[in-house]
Amino acid sequence: MPTVKPRLSKQHQRWVMPTLVALVSGILMGLTVAPVEAWFLAWIALAPLWVLVLFPTQRLKLLIPLVWGIGYHGVALAWITGVHPMMWMGVPWLASIAIALFCWIAITLWGAVLVTTWAVCMTVFSRGVGTFTRVLIGVALWCGLESLWSLGPLYWSSLSYTQSPHNLVILHLGQISGSLAVTGAIVAVNGLLAEAWIRYQGSGIGNRGLGKSYKAAMRLFASSCLLFVALHLVGFGLYSRPLVQPPQAALKVGIIQGNIPNTIKLYPEGLRRAIAGYTEGYITLADRGVDAVLTPEGALPFMWSEALRTPLYSAVQQKGVTAWIGAFGEQGQSYTNSMFTLTGDGEFSRYDKVKLVPIGEYIPFEQILGGLIHRLSPLEAKQVPGSPDQVFDTPFGRAIAAICYSSAFPEQLRYQANQGGQFILSAANNAHYNPSMPAQHHAQDTMRAIESDRWAVRATNTGYSGIVDPHGKTLWISGLNTYELHAETIYRRTTQTLYVRWGDWLTPLLLGLAVVFKLTSIQASQK
Structure with missing residues (x-):
């Protein structure tokens, strides 16, 4: 021994x-x-x-x-x-x-x-x-x-x-x-x-x-x-x-956190709650005098052609307040995870999610793994990414769009800021994870707001939705697993940081x- x-x-x-x-x-x-x-x-x-x-x-x-x-x-x-x-x-x-x-x-x-x-x-x-x-x-x-x-x-x-x-x-x-x-x-x-x-x-x-x-x-x-x-x-x-915030650059934006758990989101109960919750929330915020309303990623979890027949579409036609709505867009035999600008006159613009979540939204090495995890796809069709060089025009000027996972890729937002994006619209789901995931997602968007010197508006399904100023200060953040409405004034900006100009x-x-x-x-x- x-x-x-x-x-x-x-x-x-x-x-x-x-x-x-x-x-x-x-x-x-x-x-x-x-x-x-x-x-x-x-x-x-x-x-x-x-x-x-x-x-x-x-x-x-x-x-x-x-x-x-x-x-x-x-x-x-x-x-x-x-x-x-x-x-x-x-x-x-x-x-x-x-x-x-x-x-x-x-x-x-x-x-x-x-x-x-x-x-x-x-x-x-x-x-x-x-x-x-x-x-x-x-x-x-x-x-x-x-x-x-x-x-x-x-x-x-x-x-x-x-x-x-x-x-x-x-x-x-x-x-x-x-x-x-x-x-x-x-x-x-x-x-x-x-x-x-x-x-x-x-x-x-x-x-x-x-x-x-x-x-x-x-x-x-x-x-x-x-x-x-x-x-x-x-x-x-x-x-x-100091932040220069001229009154003419002000934009009052409303946020709807729908709180539709993934466990019911794709089933009749979830669809009914989504349509009712987002329609009622939109009307409430429109009556509060907001200029536009942002909904989360996949707020209406079906094809855009079907969304045009919902009460939410009718409410936008009636109120005339712009809404940014998350839904699925058709692209040939496939579909995209998209954000649509809807005005009283109809569809204004569309932005397709560029960075898809591996396994969750597409299957890498599909011939090998497809049979194992095919059920993870919410629709039978194949989801495809949007073009990296998209821009997202709105009635209030060009916006910087980030749909969920895209927030982690700085170059995606930098490109849009370089092309004239004046404010960030971040839409995410974040449901079905523990609370650290939405907190980390908020951290990602905070970095993107600072890098681009832009206001960021975040709308998520179950939390954390929020408002972040160009210095990264969180002016408002929602709770988790709650239905929430919030209105906040942000400011459109045209400054370009060294990073935005040169990468x-x-x-x-x-x-x-x-x-x-x-x-x-x-x-x-x-x-």
Whole structure:
């Protein structure tokens, strides 16, 4: 027995402890978003991963980042398990559990792959470079990978959204170069902290006050603190600018939160409640003097041609107040998830959802998975996405439309703002998940409002509906699982932030600088 204990202790040190540290730090990063919303942890939770990836004695190069990514994305996206139970759709209990777990595991591993890719690239490209060059490379790689990640079908848990909706000051960096400016700030501060710790570990316990490594560690720690403060000062400068709100730009908008649970939404009871609730809500808001009324995604869960025969359509014809109505639009033999502008004169415009939810709205690898999850589709026809270059004109000027999942893709809203969108209309369902999902969705829309310098009006089925100003302040937010009506005055804006004009210019710049500094280091080592 005495000979076994040292071997187990050594194994514990080399394998168990690093893995546990990676898991715990990943979980801490996951706690930055709803429901815990401990956003401040994001500024330290990445540092342990950085240390473990770069520490000379560390050999678990793939396991460590994979575990960290599982901890972060697994906790942050745990709300996806709320798709269970699906017995109301005819899916058996065990199959419902299987589908929920499959979705959770798939999106968690997808995020963990990004972290692992970053770690591998960091290990390869940061060899033989100085500390600050390594930090630059680490930031550039993370931003570059997140940028590529945003081009795919699964994109939600960017590091940037760990700060929303609470740290509005740092979120204003998004006006400079989008959400990846916030991501880069988080990675840079964590990187400097990690480098300080690595230098500290190599300083020697007996030479803390004298050794060069110890002094370098203190300088790096101070640099991380100064960078944290400097970034927040830049954000505060943008945050503190007053909003110019001329009376002629005012627009009084009404919101209807219909509160039709998914369990009844597609059945006769749900259809009756939807038609009655949205019709009565529209009439009430119209009588309050609103200029327009926004309804949630799929407020009328059937084809638009059928919606034209509902009492809601008749009420709009009678009152003449514009309504933005969520329904399904026909497109050949397929259908779209759409938002329609309806005026007293009839249909004015239409916007089709661009980013569809994998599995929920379309089936990836349909030939393989189609038979397993076909019941998730609300209609027998196939749902198709809208064109990415759509614009959404209204009687009050061009709007920026975001239907549910699209809120997570900054470029979708940036393009519309660049094309003249003056305010954001966000329509979502958000039903059938636990409360952290709608809270995270609200956080996404808060970021989009800041980045584009636009007012955002959010209408959801079961919560949280809300009003967000261009500085990200939530002026009103609804409750969960309640029928609510609200009217608020917003202001149309034509300003264009640096991000709206130029897009994410920072990531290519960082990648370019990283390449230059890496080549310079290689040349210096060859002399």
